[in-house]
Amino acid sequence: MVKIGIMGLTGCSGCQCEILNCEDAIYKLLGRVEFSYFPLAQDNNSFEEFDVLFVEGSVTTDLDEEKVKKGREISKILVAVGSCACYGGVQSQRNDEVSLEEMIKGVYGTTELPVKISKPRAVSEVVKVDYELPGCPLDKRQFVYAVAFLLNGVKPFFPKIPVCHECKLSETECLTLKGIPCQGPISFSGCGAPCTSQGVGCQGCRGDCDFPNYNEMVSILERNGLKREDAFKFIKVFRGKQAQDRISKLFRGDLDEKGA
């Protein structure tokens, strides 16, 4: 039996819910894999060794850090699932704008909290990560494929082509051409573009595709009615450090002026 663990750090459990939503696949897998750790769903958890450990959520507290380090030690393969685990997620979108103290004070009115907190970090900023399945939440087909690949000793690989590609496949009319802000050109596909096919611009929940052209993306967003600083914020929502690094490098001048 292949031992699988599903661990939640600081997140919303949405990725774990999507994993539970892989109902049929879970049923079929039950013969070959054993969920030896899945506290959201079961009592009988053992935290001793894993063939594959899936980690949801960002590293935000000292407990998160302890758990993920221990998890790394006892796992052959560690997979970060969801944009919180892969990039830091929504909770990290202002990491570059304000200090941790300010955020804690702003929410709790005090800095005395029962847990030790750091700015939300991606799992890969703390331990070595073997594979990443981003998305907010992760895509459940990709989860099932990844498990199936790993069970058969194949490396899970998903090409980082832009979401626009998915629109072409599903013959969705391009929203950018209609003036609707869409991050598809710089976002990692694999979701089947459920947003654009409903007329909602891609929000970039899966992070960057390979070679994302931020410069051009920002000017397109500006043409579609966003102020430059709002375009930066729009791009930053899910991408955590990924976007913060790129934006600070590419647009340093703007940032000094506008303080975005």
Next chain:
Amino acid sequence: MKRELNINHLTRVEGHGAVNIVIENDKLREIKLRFTEGPRFFEYITRERLYNEIPKIVSRICGICYVSHRLSSIAAIEDAFDVKVTEEIDLLRKLLIVGEYLESHALHLYFLALPDYMGYPSALAMAKDYPNVVKRGFHIKEVGNRIMKLIGGKTVHGENILAGGFKSVPTKEQLQKIQDELYKVIPEIKATVSLFDSFHYPQYNEKPPFSLCINSEKFSILGNELILSDGTLFTKKEYEIFIEEKTSSYSTAKYSTIKGKPFLIGPLARVNHYVDTLRSETKEVLRNLKTKFPSENILHSNLARAVEMLELALEGVEICQKLIEAYPFEGEVEVKPKAGTGYGIKEAPRGLLFHKYTFDENGRCTSANIITPTAQLQAIIEENLGTLVERSKDAENEDLKKKAEMLIRAYDP
């Protein structure tokens, strides 16, 4: 003699929780329910963002009740900008709620709670002996998921749920299909009600000091006014006046009271309040149960969840009918930002939820306040745990732990 009981990791609850209980010379000394979940700063990361970023950001507070967070924030935004939506948009939102409740309640009942009552560590373990029961849970959940995916675009965090309505709406055929599926799932929900009525529920708690829910003529998940069980009425704007929030030294959830006392929210509070106004088909089912509502036993929350699923599935069938008759309709109204503050409340599956935002004239958020059900439940759960410990001082540690976990799970914190 001092005795300590620690549950370091609560399982089969969403989020991360722990309990510490200290008993000294047969007297309860200390009880602490700690949520050790890392903070995610939602009231801070929404600041300076444009109003249309907000539903998307706060959706990520909870993967199970994201529809609630989206809809409460949308209600607040529309309140701030004086946006009036059409009846069809309102109906689509209500249908979305039907999906949310089926998903969330079925997940809770079959996967988090049922293993306790059937004596298994998890639903997956139960599947070997009772495949049909577990499949029923999966099926109800699936119907809920399908509704959320159809309207919102994704099963979790659908981006089509926006201030002003929806960028696209389901087709007539899709609505017919959903109506059909809801119709077919009703017997399975009725079976769920009778399954959860068949268990023995010991009374672990005293009567809650207060209970609180949205006030309306009929069972309602959305609204603008609240009712406290002593008859006090207040509006969503007055929420912050009535609910006192304190930060706690041991939990990352805030500690809330009303008139100085813990209060009950959620399925049991709602069913107790609305039991006489439910649909006749639901009442018919209730008449045949051994459990009677209103009830003061918190473990009956599980049965209350099943009753809510039934009421909402029936409502869902009616909503689909109305939407089919209204077809074709527009899904969106215009939203024009202006400076101001807006409030939104909603009954999330586990209890009341409050969102408040202030915007500048460009529609950028300048401040936010969100009061989650978990924060409001902390005080009442601690009070209940205290009663449980007082009542079962002779119980073995393992037994007491199990009871404490069952009690906490009944709240689905």
